[in-house]
Amino acid sequence: MKKRPLASIGLLLVLLFYLAVTMQGLPSRAEYESPGDRVCASGRVYQKELRPQAGEMVQVLYLKDLSEESPPGKAAVCYLKNGQAEPEMGSWVKVEGVYKNFERASNPGQFDTYSFYLISGISYRLNQAVILEKTTKYNKVREGIYCFRRFLSRKLSAYLPPKESALMKTILLGEKGELDPELKELYQRNGIAHLLAISGLHVSMLGMGIYRILCKCGVPMKISAGGACVLLVLYGVMTGFSVSALRAILMFLLHMLAVMAERTYDLLTALSVAAVSLLVGQPLYLKHSGFLFSFGCVLGIAVLTPALTEGKRDLLPGNKILTKGIKGGLSAFSMGVATLPVYLWYYYQFPVWSVLLNLMVIPLMSYLMAAGILLLILSIVCPLAIWPLVSLIRGIFKIYELGCGVNETLPFHLVNFGKPQGWQLLFYLLILLLVVGLKKKLTLPVKWMFTCLGILLLVYRPGGKLTVTFLDVGQGDGIFIETPQGSHFLIDGGSSSVGNVGKYRLLPFLRFQGVQSLDAVFVTHPDTDHCNGVQEILEQDTGSGITVKCL
Numbered sequence: 001m002k003k004r005p006l007a008s009i010g011l012l013l014v015l016l017f018y019l020a021v022t023m024q025g026l027p028s029r030a031e032y033e034s035p036g037d038r039v040c041a042s043g044r045v046y047q048k049e050l051r052p053q054a055g056e057m058v059q060v061l062y063l064k065d066l067s068e069e070s071p072p073g074k075a076a077v078c079y080l081k082n083g084q085a086e087p088e089m090g091s092w093v094k095v096e097g098v099y100k101n102f103e104r105a106s107n108p109g110q111f112d113t114y115s116f117y118l119i120s121g122i123s124y125r126l127n128q129a130v131i132l133e134k135t136t137k138y139n140k141v142r143e144g145i146y147c148f149r150r151f152l153s154r155k156l157s158a159y160l161p162p163k164e165s166a167l168m169k170t171i172l173l174g175e176k177g178e179l180d181p182e183l184k185e186l187y188q189r190n191g192i193a194h195l196l197a198i199s200g201l202h203v204s205m206l207g208m209g210i211y212r213i214l215c216k217c218g219v220p221m222k223i224s225a226g227g228a229c230v231l232l233v234l235y236g237v238m239t240g241f242s243v244s245a246l247r248a249i250l251m252f253l254l255h256m257l258a259v260m261a262e263r264t265y266d267l268l269t270a271l272s273v274a275a276v277s278l279l280v281g282q283p284l285y286l287k288h289s290g291f292l293f294s295f296g297c298v299l300g301i302a303v304l305t306p307a308l309t310e311g312k313r314d315l316l317p318g319n320k321i322l323t324k325g326i327k328g329g330l331s332a333f334s335m336g337v338a339t340l341p342v343y344l345w346y347y348y349q350f351p352v353w354s355v356l357l358n359l360m361v362i363p364l365m366s367y368l369m370a371a372g373i374l375l376l377i378l379s380i381v382c383p384l385a386i387w388p389l390v391s392l393i394r395g396i397f398k399i400y401e402l403g404c405g406v407n408e409t410l411p412f413h414l415v416n417f418g419k420p421q422g423w424q425l426l427f428y429l430l431i432l433l434l435v436v437g438l439k440k441k442l443t444l445p446v447k448w449m450f451t452c453l454g455i456l457l458l459v460y461r462p463g464g465k466l467t468v469t470f471l472d473v474g475q476g477d478g479i480f481i482e483t484p485q486g487s488h489f490l491i492d493g494g495s496s497s498v499g500n501v502g503k504y505r506l507l508p509f510l511r512f513q514g515v516q517s518l519d520a521v522f523v524t525h526p527d528t529d530h531c532n533g534v535q536e537i538l539e540q541d542t543g544s545g546i547t548v549k550c551l
Contacts, residue, residue, distance in 0.1 A: 010272025014286075017279045021286050026115060035101055041070035041078070041126060042094035042133070045087050047240060048146065050177045053079060057177060059086055061129075062122070063093070071099060073123025081128045089146050090139025097129030106472040107505055109348060109419070109512025119284045142237065149173055149238045155379045156372075159386055164394055167196075168372050174198045174239035189414055189545075190404040191354025192361050198239045200294060201362065203248035205369055207232045211256070225256035243278070243285060244294035250274040251298075267302050271295065289346040293339055300338030304432065305331050307439040308447060332358050337432070337451060340458060341425055348511040349416045349545055350459075353407050360403055368396045414545035417459040418514020428458045461514045473505050474498035476529035480509065488513075490521045493533035502536025510537075510546055520550040 043063030050057045064075040078095050087093045101124055105112035117123075153175055156165045166178035179196070187193045194201070210231055214224035229252070236249050251270045258265035275295060278285055285291040309330055336355045343350050351357075375389040407413055420428075431454035435447045442450075464482060471478035476495035482488055488510075495501035510518070523531045538548060 004266060004269050007266070007269040007272040010269070010276050013276050014272070014279065017276075017283050018286050021283050026118065026284075026287075035099055037099060038096055039071055039099045039126070040094060040096045040132065041076050042067045042092065043070065043076065044092050045089055045138075046075075048086070048089065049175065049240075051079075052177055056082070058082070059084065061087065061093070061095070063095075064121075071124055075120075075122045076124055076126060077117075077122050078126040078129040081130050084129075084131050085134075087131065087134050088138035089142035091137065092135040093131055094133040095126060095129045095131050097126030100125045100127055107509050109508035109510075110505060111508065115287065119282065119288050121282070145234060145238045149175075152376055155376055159375065159379055159383075159390060160393065164397055167397060168393065170196050171202070171369065172372050172376075174242070186401070186404050189351060190357055190407050191351035192357060192400065192404070194293070195361065195365060195400075197244055197290070198236075198242050199244040200248035200251075200298065201365060202369065203232065203236075203245055203252060205366055206235065206373075207249075207252045207256075209370075222260045225259040229253050229256045243288055243290040246278060247274050247291070247294045247298075250277055267298070271298055271302070289342055292342045296339040296342055297335045300335040301331050303436050304334040304338055307436045308334060308444070308451065310439050310444065310447075328359055328363075329355075332356075332362075337455065340455065341420070341428060344417055344420050344458065345425070348419050348508075348514070349414055351407070351414050352412050353410050357403050357407050361400060364396050364399065368393065371396075416511045416514055416516050416545050418461055419512050420458055421462075424458050424460070428454045431457070469509075471505060471509060473501050473529075473533065476501065476533075477524075478506060478533065480513070482513065487519045488515050488517070490518055490534070490537075492522070492524055492530040493537065494528055494530045495533065496529040500536065502533035503540070506533045506537060507540065507546065515546055517547040517549055521548055523551070 041063065043066040045061055046064045047062035049060050051060045052058070059080040061078045061080060062075060063078060066073060066076060070076070078097055080095075081097075102114040102117050102122075103112075104114045153169055153173055156168050156172075159165075160168060162178075163180060163183065166180060167183070169175040170179050176196070184193070184196065187196060207228055211224050211228040214227055215221060219227070232249055232252055236245055239245065241249075251267075251274050254270040254273060255265045278291070309327075332355045340350065371389045371392045375386050375393070378386045378389070431450055435442070435450050439447065463484060463486065466484055467482045469480040469482075471480060471493075473493070473495040474497035476497070477492040478494070478501075479491040480488070481491070490506075490510075493502065493506050495505070498505060518537075521534055521537070523534055525531075534551075537546065538551075
């Protein structure tokens with residue numbers, strides 16, 4: 001790090017941000033006095049999208065710069081009632097809707113909706129909202145970009161089947177409203193859900209693709225770099241600037257800036273500058289899984305891969321294809337090692353064979369994106385020429401599904417390790433730092449031995465005491481018992497007030513506890529508030545990674 005002073009300063013600032021966020025904790029939720037009542041809020045539209053609700057697509061507005069007459073908060077999300085005229089981006093609107101606070105997690109492992117929206121700066125939600133007032137003044141550039149996005153979305157719907165169209169809209173345009181939930185869960189279970197987010201993979205392919213095309217067309221290098229930057233920023237505006245996309249776009253801008261200034265581009269310095277830039281705007285990104293995954297993957301490739309292959313640049317002399325394949329496997333392994341703590345901290349389970357599956361998935365992604373972009377261009381200039389591209393897109397998605405299907409037939413394809421303890425995370429990170437810091441002094445077998453030791457330490461589940469946990473399932477019952485010998489039992493599991501209680505309350509808690517199987521489930525009587533969650537667990541036996549031995 002002596003040769004990278006800016007990267008060292010960035011790392012120090014990130015640590016200071018982490019200490020500040022940890023010591024301060026999450027701010028308490030501001031309770032509005034009339035949750036459930038119809039209230040008015042007014043603000044500026046900064047984002048809008050279509051999202052599914054109760055089986056139909058609903059227009060959703062995101063408002064910021066809220067007025068003093070609005071319920072307290074920085075921003076609000078409004079689900080419009082059907083039939084409402086769609087306001088333009090940047091316009092000032094006044095809406096009336098049913099006020100709703102975001103739910104806090106009441107069980108270990110449960111998704112904390114409040115924290116998720118807090119990091120995004122959104123304070124509350126309005127349902128069944130109607131627009132009372134709207135200004136005629138709006139942001140014409142932002143509205144034009146949004147209309148162009150809808151135009152491209154209609155083109156994909158016109159030329160692709162519904163399933164493939166929804167996937168391409170998610171991958172290229174960031175539109176997730178039409179995505180099949182079962183297909184999304186299939187990708188998540190198999191560790192390839194990163195394909196469905198506008199991430200570094202998408203940005204690097206698109207940005208570098210634009211830059212190289214402009215250079216090959218004879219455009220001067222500096223102008224090509226500047227043009228690629230402008231187009232990529234506009235793409236980020238169109239797709240909504242997710243955390244991973246922001247990281248990738250910032251790093252790409254720094255790369256192109258180095259090209260224009262005729263300076264050397266350093267990946268670790270760019271990574272640290274991007275991290276600090278994002279954290280200045282929102283320090284709570286340090287508690288955001290997407291932020292940690294995005295930066296963890298880059299660190300895995302840039303830092304861990306060289307450490308685990310030190311002195312072995314030519315792995316198989318004379319066989320470039322196998323050498324490239326092995327290097328790709330090592331990069332995938334390094335990304336998995338770097339992001340394993342994030343997986344376990346937020347999702348409590350890990351798709352073991354996802355490292356191998358991604359070796360097939362990621363290379364095909366470049367062809368998929370190229371085919372999707374070319375399809376959109378030809379749908380405008382020459383629609384008759386798109387059908388080979390349609391077949392290619394459908395074929396790649398079919399390969400993805402087949403790969404996931406094969407992956408799920410393998411033993412231990414989804415293992416619930418549970419949430420690691422703080423000391424496990426600390427020792428795991430120290431071991432990785434040791435491997436990276438002493439990469440030139442340790443032999444390759446020793447470095448691999450330390451890495452594997454760190455993984456075993458992280459997934460180790462220490463024996464516990466007899467514990468009985470009464471879960472919050474709303475109106476209903478759910479009791480979990482764990483014995484010192486490692487047996488797990490569930491007594492009842494249902495609710496008459498919480499929808500999908502098995503999916504959203506019971507299964508997340510069981511994964512958090514590292515439960516791979518329930519030795520027995522006892523149902524005291526067949527009322528809904530005692531057994532509907534148990535039914536969900538039985539129906540999701542394969543997808544959840546949890547088996548039930550006895551009912």
